[in-house]
Amino acid sequence: MSSGTHRQYECRIARELERRLHPPVFPQGCPRGIPHDRFVVRDQDRLLAGLGVVVYAPVMENPLLAGADLRVLVGEHDVADASRALIGEMLRHAEASGAVGIASVEFYGGSHPAGVAWRSVGAQASRGATLFRVPIVRILEALEPIDARLRRQREVGITCRPLSEADPEEVALVYQTGFGVHRTEAVKRLTADDEARFLYNFSQVALLGGRVIGFILLRRGERSDTTVVDSVTVLPEHRGSPADMLLMLGAARAVRDWCTTVEYLAGEHHASTVKFARRTQADAIDTRYRYSVLRDDGE
8 A cells, every 4th residue: 555655565464484573462351362363564675564463253342343453663654554554454354254343452542652553544433441540558548448347247258369379270260251262271371471461479369268269460560660450350250249359459469569559441331440440549541442443444
């Protein structure tokens, strides 16, 4: 495709060497081990211009859309052209799998390069989420009295321990239930060889009667004193219990020696997370969106 810059881009499925040299980071909430393709975009000088991955599974709220992630690596003036080539090819492959379009798996803020790339091809923004930031001390001040009361009244038997100490098979079962990925692949994703993604010694599991009923996954933030909540998942029969609150408290206690701040996203449908934000007086620091492109859009 060409534009006023007269730059040509080629997009195709990544070859094995390119997959090894330029492995796109799987987006948050996107389970590994499900059918997907990786793509590369190169300009006429054979320089890498972008990366992408399409996930052929109903990981989005709309099962007719394939999940997608893209990283455009060129200068700002070429973003639209490179994005159009990448999204166009990803869309064609998604349609061949039966999808009616593609949608970003992650939420992006207005200035994020991926958000700019999606918008440059006229993608539709939807599913807004708020990024909250809260000091660790506020979490402890809000939740420790509740925890103490529950223990005193013996109203809850849930305890927390580090993810690294939990039975991987039990954690994988919860992961499988929450994300719909095959249990074997869930075990692979939750093993410590992915330390660059998750903080295994600080992420927590919730136990009831010695059985794992939920977990909270943490990763490092862009700032050295910040921890980011990647996901909180609880078995369906225990949703609405104190499990998610106790997981957040357990995580705050685990990281408080080196971390001062926690960040997390709350979507429009995450009522309990928004309630938690109010309880801890968290600061809303950004609004982020998912983007989608349907058939013939961005062509």
